Amino acid sequence: MYLHIGEDLNIRAKEIITILDKESALNSELVEEFLNHHQKQVVNLSKNPYKSIVITSEKVYLSPIASSTLKKRSSQIYINEF
Numbered sequence: 406m407y408l409h410i411g412e413d414l415n416i417r418a419k420e421i422i423t424i425l426d427k428e429s430a431l432n433s434e435l436v437e438e439f440l441n442h443h444q445k446q447v448v449n450l451s452k453n454p455y456k457s458i459v460i461t462s463e464k465v466y467l468s469p470i471a472s473s474t475l476k477k478r479s480s481q482i483y484i485n486e487f
Contacts, residue, residue, distance in 0.1 A: 408479055410459050411450035411468040418479055425458040426472035440465065 407415040430436040440447065440458075447465045449455065455467035457475060468475065 408475065409470075410466055410475060411470050414450060414466070416459070416461060416466075420461045420463070421479070422460045422462060424472050424475050424479075425460070427454075427456055427458065430458050 406418045408418045408421065409415050425436065430440075436458075443465050446463065447467065449467040451467055451469035453469060455469060457468045457470060457472035459466040459468050459475065
């Protein structure tokens with residue numbers, strides 16, 4: 406199943422490692438270091454300030470969709486599979 410994370414991008418739900426909200430990410434030195442280290446893999450999907458960070462094995466997406474909304478969408482995907 407796929408999860409819509411912003412703009413016209415859908416990614417496979419099983420490829421998602423984590424979804425972080427912007428505030429938590431900005432307050433964490435480890436996340437900041439991770440983002441700086443993976444700067445070439447960062448894809449900004451937001452025309453306005455991003456609301457969440459979606460990390461996959463290949464890329465790091467800055468999403469305009471709130472992390473709580475993405476969590477609800479991902480929960481619905483897993484419920485619909487069964």
